[in-house]
Amino acid sequence: MPNVPTIDLANVDQAALDQIDQACRDHGFFLVVNHGLEGHLTNLQRAAEKFFAQPMAAKRKVMRSADNPMGYYDRELTKQKRDLKEVFDFYAPRTEGSFGRMPWPEDAPEFRDTLCAYFYASADLSKRLLRLLCKTLGLPEDALDAAFASAPTSTARLNHYPSSDHLEPEERTKVEPLGDLALGHHTDPGAITLLYQDDVGGLETLSDEKGWIPVPPKPGAIVVNIGDIVQVWSNGQYKAAVHRVVPVPAGKSRYSMPFFYQPGSKAVIEPLAAMGAPNYRAFTWKEFIQGRIDDNYANIGEDDIQVDRYRIAS
Numbered sequence: 140m141p142n143v144p145t146i147d148l149a150n151v152d153q154a155a156l157d158q159i160d161q162a163c164r165d166h167g168f169f170l171v172v173n174h175g176l177e178g179h180l181t182n183l184q185r186a187a188e189k190f191f192a193q194p195m196a197a198k199r200k201v202m203r204s205a206d207n208p209m210g211y212y213d214r215e216l217t218k219q220k221r222d223l224k225e226v227f228d229f230y231a232p233r234t235e236g237s238f239g240r241m242p243w244p245e246d247a248p249e250f251r252d253t254l255c256a257y258f259y260a261s262a263d264l265s266k267r268l269l270r271l272l273c274k275t276l277g278l279p280e281d282a283l284d285a286a287f288a289s290a291p292t293s294t295a296r297l298n299h300y301p302s303s304d305h306l307e308p309e310e311r312t313k314v315e316p317l318g319d320l321a322l323g324h325h326t327d328p329g330a331i332t333l334l335y336q337d338d339v340g341g342l343e344t345l346s347d348e349k350g351w352i353p354v355p356p357k358p359g360a361i362v363v364n365i366g367d368i369v370q371v372w373s374n375g376q377y378k379a380a381v382h383r384v385v386p387v388p389a390g391k392s393r394y395s396m397p398f399f400y401q402p403g404s405k406a407v408i409e410p411l412a413a414m415g416a417p418n419y420r421a422f423t424w425k426e427f428i429q430g431r432i433d434d435n436y437a438n439i440g441e442d443d444i445q446v447d448r449y450r451i452a453s
Contacts, residue, residue, distance in 0.1 A: 143344070143354050149173040151271065160275040166346040167365035167380025168354050174264055174361050179257045180335050186253045187394045190227060190244070191299040201242040203228060208432050209294075210242040213305060217325050220318030223386065225305055227297040231258040258295050258398065261333050265293070265400035268363060269330055276373055278413055283330070283372065286402035292428065293329070293401045300341070300384060300393035321393070322384035326445070327366040328431045329401035334362040339393040345381040354382070367446045368402070368424070374414035379446065401428065419449045 144158040148171050162169045190198070195213075203210035213225040230241060232255065243251045266287065270280040300321045304311060321341065336342060342354040342362070354362055364380035387393045402408075402424050409421035430444030 143168045143170060143352070145170040145172060145357065145360060147171075147173050148175075148267075156271070156275050159271065163272070163275070163365055163369075163377040165348060165378065166344045166352065167378045168344045168382070169363050170354075170357055170360040171268070171363055172357075172360050176257070176260050176264060176335075176361060177359060179253075179260055180359070182253045183257050183335060183396050184337065184394060186250055187227075187297040187299065187396060190250065190297060191225060191394075195305075197244075198225070198227075201227070201244055203242075207240060207242070209240070214314045216315055217318065217323035219315065220323055221315040222323065223304065223317055223321045224298055224300045224384075226299070228294055229254055229258070229296070230294045231255040254295070254297075257396070258293075261295065261398035262291075262293055262400070264361075265331055265333060265398065268333075269369075269400065272331070272365075272369065272377070276376065276414075278411065282411060282413075286330075286406040286408075286424075287400075289403045289405070291401060291403055292424070293399055295398040296396065298393075298395045298397070300339075300387045300395075302387045302389050302391055320383050321386050324381055324383040326370075326379040326381055327364065327399060328368070328428055329366040329399045330369050331366055331400050332362075332364045333398040333400070334364070334395055335397075336362060336395040337393060339387060339391055341385045341387060341393055342395075343383055343385060347378070351383075366399075367427070368408045371408050371419045371446055371449070372411050372414070374410035375418050376414065404428075418451055419446065420451055422449050 144162055146155050146159060146169055159169055198211045201210040203212045209228050209230065211227050215222050215226060269283055273280050273282045304317060336356050338356045340356050343351045344354055346352050364382060365377055367379045369377055370379040404425040406424040407421050408424055410417040410419055427444060
């Protein structure tokens with residue numbers, strides 16, 4: 140029976156590796172505890188709540204644009220429908236220059252420090268987890284290290300999901316209509332995503348065997364999900380996690396903080412040789428991620444770019 144297993148990183152034995160492997164083949168999600176980020180999570184939650192509690196005018200001082208995908212945004216699209224959420228996208232100073240200017244809020248050094256500390260710790264944990272995935276696939280643990288060795292493009296985000304539309308009525312007429320969900324179904328484009336979520340819940344993943352199943356909150360745990368390029372690297376053995384967020388109950392707000400582990404822009408993505416005859420043709424990470432960014436910012440008239448575009452016809 141498919142489930143979302145919890146893996147204790149203090150004791151990753153063969154049984155734990157088998158659980159990870161089964162989850163990645165069915166739906167692409169697992170949880171980790173004893174991950175080393177415990178000291179960051181309370182501060183991160185407080186930072187998110189404080190930032191999103193500001194007046195709209197203050198948040199929009201760091202508004203992102205089509206030319207700079209970092210900063211605040213309140214009308215993101217998934218599958219051409221507007222999500223019921225607002226976000227703050229960021230990356231840490233050691234990756235400065237990967238995406239252009241990082242618009243940090245003025246006069247809030249503690250906000251920047253908290254987010255950057257979480258970013259660095261998440262990058263280290265992601266490298267460790269990707270090595271675990273290599274192990275479960277029967278590969279050398281460092282098989283994918285080279286893709287991240289030069290100027291990785293990892294990013295992170297603060298999410299706030301209100302229970303009702305946060306845009307003013309006159310603004311709603313100028314943007315795409317809301318979808319039926321807080322966040323529409325999608326896959327993440329990168330290698331793996333780490334997610335710290337609060338206790339409100341609402342995250343679901345699509346199981347091949349059972350359909351939509353919940354990814355329940357667990358105190359102190361970090362959610363891990365597989366992204367598109369791991370699906371390609373594994374030649375389709377592992378499944379990029381299709382997931383969504385159902386609407387938040389009336390009167391509540393949901394906060395979540397994902398970290399997206401992503402390779403260097405020049406990295407070539409293709410099935411690893413040990414995975415057998417390739418089911419996907421090669422493409423660059425830069426090409427793929429730009430297609431996903433463009434679709435999130437504006438309705439381009441078609442669904443966002445998917446790895447199936449690169450599948451080799453049988």
